[in-house]
Amino acid sequence: MSVSEMRQTALAMVAKGRGILAADESTGTIEKRFKSIGVENTEPNRRAYRDMLFTTRGLGQYVSGVILYDETLRQSSHDGVPFPELLARNGMIPGIKVDAGAKDLALCPGEKVTEGLDGLAKRCAEYYKMGARFAKWRAVITIGKDMPTTTCIAANAHALARYAAICQANGLVPIVEPEVLMDGDHTIERCQEVTEWTLNAVYDALYVNRVSLEESVLKPSMVISGADAKRQAPVDEVADRTVTILKRCVPAAVAGIVFLSGGQSDEIATEHLDAMNKRFKGNLPWPLSFSYGRALQHASLHAWKGSAANVAAAQAALLHRARMNSLAATGEYRPDLEKKAA
Ligand code: 13P
Numbered sequence: 001m002s003v004s005e006m007r008q009t010a011l012a013m014v015a016k017g018r019g020i021l022a023a024d025e026s027t028g029t030i031e032k033r034f035k036s037i038g039v040e041n042t043e044p045n046r047r048a049y050r051d052m053l054f055t056t057r058g059l060g061q062y063v064s065g066v067i068l069y070d071e072t073l074r075q076s077s078h079d080g081v082p083f084p085e086l087l088a089r090n091g092m093i094p095g096i097k098v099d100a101g102a103k104d105l106a107l108c109p110g111e112k113v114t115e116g117l118d119g120l121a122k123r124c125a126e127y128y129k130m131g132a133r134f135a136k137w138r139a140v141i142t143i144g145k146d147m148p149t150t151t152c153i154a155a156n157a158h159a160l161a162r163y164a165a166i167c168q169a170n171g172l173v174p175i176v177e178p179e180v181l182m183d184g185d186h187t188i189e190r191c192q193e194v195t196e197w198t199l200n201a202v203y204d205a206l207y208v209n210r211v212s213l214e215e216s217v218l219k220p221s222m223v224i225s226g227a228d229a230k231r232q233a234p235v236d237e238v239a240d241r242t243v244t245i246l247k248r249c250v251p252a253a254v255a256g257i258v259f260l261s262g263g264q265s266d267e268i269a270t271e272h273l274d275a276m277n278k279r280f281k282g283n284l285p286w287p288l289s290f291s292y293g294r295a296l297q298h299a300s301l302h303a304w305k306g307s308a309a310n311v312a313a314a315q316a317a318l319l320h321r322a323r324m325n326s327l328a329a330t331g332e333y334r335p336d337l338e339k340k341a342a
Pocket residue numbers: 022138177260261262263291292293294295
C-alpha cells in the first residue's frame with residue numbers, strides 16, 4: 001500500500017524531537033502581543049516580526065512545521081521569498097489556521113463555538129496551491145459554573161470533525177485542536193473530567209464524518225489545575241493525568257499528539273512535556289510533542305521589541321526555547337540547560 005502524501009506529512013510533523021511553531025495569531029491576537037512590547041500593530045510590523053521568527057538559522061532542526069495566518073501565508077521575507085517557500089527551503093512544513101475564531105454560542109451564555117466552515121473547501125484548495133500542507137482549527141471549552149454544557153461540547157466536536165473532513169478532501173492534514181481553557185479556579189480533577197468528555201465527543205464526531213485518523217494530528221490542552229485554583233498540581237501529576245486521559249480517548253491510529261501551551265509559562269510547558277516523555281518512554285502508541293505559540297515566542301517577542309537591532313538576540317531566544325522543547329519531546333530536557341543558556 002502506498003503511503004499517502006497526507007500520511008507522510010502527518011508523520012513528518014511529529015518526527016522524533018521535532019514539533020510545531022504556532023505563529024498563526026490573528027490580527028486581533030497579535031495586537032495583544034505587540035501591545036505588551038509597545039509595538040504598533042501594522043502590516044509591516046507583523047511582517048517584520050514573522051520574518052525575524054522564520055529566518056532563525058537552524059530552527060528547522062527542532063521545528064517540523066509552522067502554523068501561519070492567512071495574511072502571513074501571503075507575505076514574504078525581507079529579501080522577497082514568500083514565507084511558505086522560505087519555510088519549506090529550511091525544512092519546515094507550512095501550515096495554515098483556517099478557523100474564523102470562537103464566537104458566542106447561541107443560548108449558552110459564556111460559551112463559544114468556532115466558526116469558519118462556510119467556503120472552507122475553496123479556501124483549503126487555495127491554501128494547498130500556495131504551499132500549505134496542514135491546517136489548524138481551534139475549539140475552546142470553558143470550565144465554570146454549569147459549564148461546559150453538552151451543547152457546547154457537541155457543537156464544537158461537530159465543527160472540528162467537519163473541518164477535518166474538508167481538509168482531508170483537499171489534501172491538508174488537519175490539526176484537531178480542542179482546547180479546554182485553564183482560566184478559572186477549578187481543580188485538576190475537574191479538568192481531567194472535562195478533557196475526557198471532550199476528547200470522547202471529538203473522536204466520535206471524527207468517526208461519523210469519515211476522517212482518516214492516520215492522516216490527522218491531535219492538539220490537546222494538558223490536564224492541569226485551573227490558573228486560579230488553590231492547589232496547583234505538580235509536574236508529575238499533570239503528566240500522569242494527561243497521559244491517562246489520552247490513552248483512554250485517542251485511538252492508536254492517530255499520527256501524533258502536539259500540545260498547546262495555553263498560557264503556561266515557558267519553562268513549565270517544557271517541563272510538563274518532558275515529564276510525559278520521561279515517564280512513558282516507549283509505552284505510548286503516538287509521539288507526544290509540542291505545538292506552542294506563546295511558550296515558544298514569549299522570550300523572543302520580548303527580546304525583539306520591534307527593533308531590527310534586536311533580531312539576533314530575539315532569534316537566539318527562539319532557538320533556545322525550540323531546542324528545550326525538542327529535548328522535552330524525547331524526555332531529555334534538564335532545567336540546568338536553561339541556566340547555562342542564560
Ligand atoms: P499557545 O501555545 O499560546 O496556547 O498557542 C497555541 C495555539 O496554536 C492556540 O491555538
